Amino acid sequence: MTIRRVPEDFRVIEVLAPRALARLGVRTPRSKWGVYQITKTKLTTPDVAQRLAKLVGCPAGKVGWAGLKDKYAVTTQVMSVPAVQTLPERVEGVGFSGELMGWSEDELCAASIAGNRFEIVVRDLSKHAAEAMASRLATLRDSDGEVWMVNYYGEQRFTSARHGKGFAGEKLIRGDFDGALRLLIGTPARKDSPTRHEFSRAAANLWGKWSELLAVFPKCPERRAIEALAAGKSVVEAFTSLPYLDQQMAVEAYQSHLWNRSAERLVRSIARAEQVLIAADAYGEIAFAPLESNWRNEMLPVPAHDVDMSRLMPEVQRAVDAALRDVGVTLEQLRIKEVRRPAFSTVGRPLCMRVADLELSAIERDDMTTGSRYKRAIKFRLGTGSYATVVLRAIGQ
Known part of the structure; x- marks a missing residue:
């Protein structure tokens, strides 16, 4: 299996939140920000922000964005710049281009987007692996045709541990x-x-x-x-x-790992064993299964010393306890005594994510691989904070 044989195999398009979209319009005396829609490839989001700043004549630190996007992909995202006297309708540079969408009173931030649309080509598949994508997906669809998956953190979250040490x-x-x-x-x-x-x-x-x-x-x-x-x-x-x-990412990566372990333990304990799908992950196994609808709104705490276990459902308490025992730590140990920050602090993360507008293409011969190898394309939409690579793991890739 190969993802991102070429950047065009992995496309991401930001979806603006309704409030941000409603506040985008023509320039008025109250407009403080110009908003560009930028498409980039082989560049990080900060790279593009610096280049955009030079083109419009503002400090790089004044360019706002809603989220970081992959470097090795074709990604489309929105960026805001100060509303100087004139802004070009179109900007272009090596690896990126953009158009002025409109003007806003608000600088872009994480709350400005509702999620992301993905279009991904998975290549170098055996016939069996290509067919398994559809069968695993069928297992996870509910009776209404909706697809909900466990909202694991993706491997991108663990960049600081990608050396495997x-x-x-x-x-x-x-x-x-x-x-x-x-x-x-x-x-x-x-x-x-x-x-x-x-x-x-x-x-x-x-x-x-x-x-x-x-x-x-x-x-x-x-x-x-x-x-x-x-x-x-x-x-x-x-x-x-x-x-x-x-x-901070050193702390958050470890917390995310512990959250994944807790979620995996929880899924195994509440799902029917014959419906549990296991996926390999560089940081341990992760488990997927169709869950009862009452779990879709459950918040699983990110492990930290300030988690109030007494407020959690018994099943969640047991899952968190088991996950921490597996790695040999306790909640009380999740603090750094020598410094004030970074600090371990808990937040709630939704246990499940809805995979909306999901489409899986027919199986085709892979034109970029020799021999009897195949490819499939998958399209879907996720809310903010959810990872496309987790969807691929769920369907066996």
Whole structure:
């Protein structure tokens, strides 16, 4: 199975929330933001924001967006820029283009979109795997034809652990800041960017030899951690020298992993065993099954020390307890004592996601693969915070 043989195999289109769409219109004296619809490929969202800022003549930090979109895909998203005197109707640069949709009083943020539409081509399938996509999907459809799936976090959430050596967040709760720092900047991964590949390999080879490492470490935000160590500062100070987003994502990645484990335990306990579908995941098995409709509105807490277990349903309590036992931690341990932030804090995440407008194409020969291999296309729409890769896992890909 291959996804993203070419960027055009993975298309994502943002769907504006009704309120944001209603407030988009012609320019008025109250318009503070111009809103562009941008289509990009082989660029990150921040990359495009910087290039758009140059084209319209505003600081990069003033470009707003609703969500980060994949680099290796064809993605369409909205971006807002300050309503300067004139804005071009069309913008274009290497890897992106866009059109001015209209004007708004509001800067774009996460609440500005209702979700995303996906169009994905899955290639290099055996005939059996291609047929299994439809059979697994049939298992998950309810009597009304709707498809609901467990709302697992996708592998994109675990970028800081993609090297397969563990979670920095787990090191942090045990007070092992050296181990956490090493996982974050000193452990190479196959899909690292060129800059990250350069500094993670150097750090892996010269860890502990801070002056030598500093001499070869490239100029990038992560360099500040090595500068702190070379100056004789503690590993805690070095960790807090990392970009704050990296620090927070180390915590959130581990919490997301624990949430997935809790959800997997819960599904196995409440679903009929013969209807449970297992999917392989780089971070452990995940389970899918058709669930009773009363579970569709259930919120499963993201594990943290401040979860009030007494407010949870008994089935949820048992699932969370079992998931934490599996990894050898307790809720009380989910805190970082040495720093005020980043911090473990709970939020509720919907247990289920609705996969709307789902269409699965007929099986076709894969024109990009030799031999008897096949492809299928799948289209669907998800709400914000849900992952298309989880849908693919559910149907066996």
